[in-house]
Amino acid sequence: MTQADFDFLRTLLHLRSGLSLSLEKRYLVESRLGILCRRRGISGLDALVRRLRLDNDRELEGAVVEAMTTNETLFFRDRMPFDMFRDVILPEKLAANVAKRSLRIWCAAVSSGQEAYSLAMILDEIAPRLAGWKIEIVGTDISAEILERARAGLYSQFEVQRGLPIQLLLKYFKQEGDKWRIAERIRGMVDLKLHNLLESSEHLGQFDVIFCRNVLIYFDVPTKARVMAALSQRLAPDGAFILGAAETVIGITTTIVPDKQHRGLYRDGRSSRGQAPNFGFAFDRPKSLVESGSHI
Amino acid sequence: MKYCLVVDDSAVIRKVARRILEGLQFRIAEAEDGARAIDACKGEMPDAVLLDWNMPIMDGYDFLRTLRQMPGGKKPKVVFCTTENDIAHIARAMHAGADEYIMKPFDKEIVASKFHQVGLL
Numbered sequence: 001m002t003q004a005d006f007d008f009l010r011t012l013l014h015l016r017s018g019l020s021l022s023l024e025k026r027y028l029v030e031s032r033l034g035i036l037c038r039r040r041g042i043s044g045l046d047a048l049v050r051r052l053r054l055d056n057d058r059e060l061e062g063a064v065v066e067a068m069t070t071n072e073t074l075f076f077r078d079r080m081p082f083d084m085f086r087d088v089i090l091p092e093k094l095a096a097n098v099a100k101r102s103l104r105i106w107c108a109a110v111s112s113g114q115e116a117y118s119l120a121m122i123l124d125e126i127a128p129r130l131a132g133w134k135i136e137i138v139g140t141d142i143s144a145e146i147l148e149r150a151r152a153g154l155y156s157q158f159e160v161q162r163g164l165p166i167q168l169l170l171k172y173f174k175q176e177g178d179k180w181r182i183a184e185r186i187r188g189m190v191d192l193k194l195h196n197l198l199e200s201s202e203h204l205g206q207f208d209v210i211f212c213r214n215v216l217i218y219f220d221v222p223t224k225a226r227v228m229a230a231l232s233q234r235l236a237p238d239g240a241f242i243l244g245a246a247e248t249v250i251g252i253t254t255t256i257v258p259d260k261q262h263r264g265l266y267r268d269g270r271s272s273r274g275q276a277p278n279f280g281f282a283f284d285r286p287k288s289l290v291e292s293g294s295h296i
Numbered sequence: 297m298k299y300c301l302v303v304d305d306s307a308v309i310r311k312v313a314r315r316i317l318e319g320l321q322f323r324i325a326e327a328e329d330g331a332r333a334i335d336a337c338k339g340e341m342p343d344a345v346l347l348d349w350n351m352p353i354m355d356g357y358d359f360l361r362t363l364r365q366m367p368g369g370k371k372p373k374v375v376f377c378t379t380e381n382d383i384a385h386i387a388r389a390m391h392a393g394a395d396e397y398i399m400k401p402f403d404k405e406i407v408a409s410k411f412h413q414v415g416l417l
Contacts, residue, residue: 157381157399158403161399161402161409161410162405162406162409163409165396165413166386167390169386170383170386175382175383178381
């Protein structure tokens, strides 16, 4: 691939998805777009770039973006954010929203669905306490192809063994040959939508909790600021925002601020709290998990 | 340093598991069947057992049931690691007192994830 072709692809990806590729990521472009070329019968990267330059083919541009933005994810990835959701955020939101009995969660860049389904499993474990509540988990992604995977809820043996406790595999998955399909009732809890984080998200409404983990790391600073500005507008007053462990809002935004007690948890900066309120209670751990001694 | 007993009739699997677990800072002993594993547990009760299902003399399932009846036998975290990948086997193992279950083939990430789940890491 020539430098000119690489630069063209970098610009295209940045404009379409905000993805910021450093020069060292050339190998990643060659490897991922090489697969795309083979799948589509395109002779090579130079031919791909030629078609993109001349044909103004929006569908092909979309496929390039998909190929470069699809990233692996895990059930209960990094565990801590999910412990925090169950033990800190949920008790807080259920107390705060008791009058309207509704809770809205957004998984921005949901990929193949594991994060959203992990949250759905946590909520299902306390389902009796949520009777009469309207719970919505919205998962969005820029890739139509990866959303189809998420909708299918079908995972390989490797995927269900990283992060997912065996008790939850037994409880929520059905074996189909050498794959595992997540239960219909868990899939039904997650509303999956195609959405580009660079575009307006007003139509999605407001959320009590936003998970946007390991997404910002792919953007340059101006794009991070733009995405964070859009996302924080969708955060309800006193909402909770969860970023990846390696991500920060320093120099990006002041509309959400770090929680002083919980790493990775951010608060609505407009309410100038930055600290979890003390409601004087916490959730018991789900019985099945306590008994098994496992942690999620 | 935590102590893990690796029980598998395949020397290759034991070697791979040893390398992974030593990398996770475990002290390792090996046994090639359930009966030898019981003898090892009588000598020193491990913190963890990585356990195959199908083995000669005493299989993993019988080993687990015997272990759980021994004095101190409820202490070790037992993680099955087997080619028996169907849901019925998994449910049977958990019912018999296993703590986690690895379906072969496995890699370091899966072992670490499962050991993490049961509080060994």
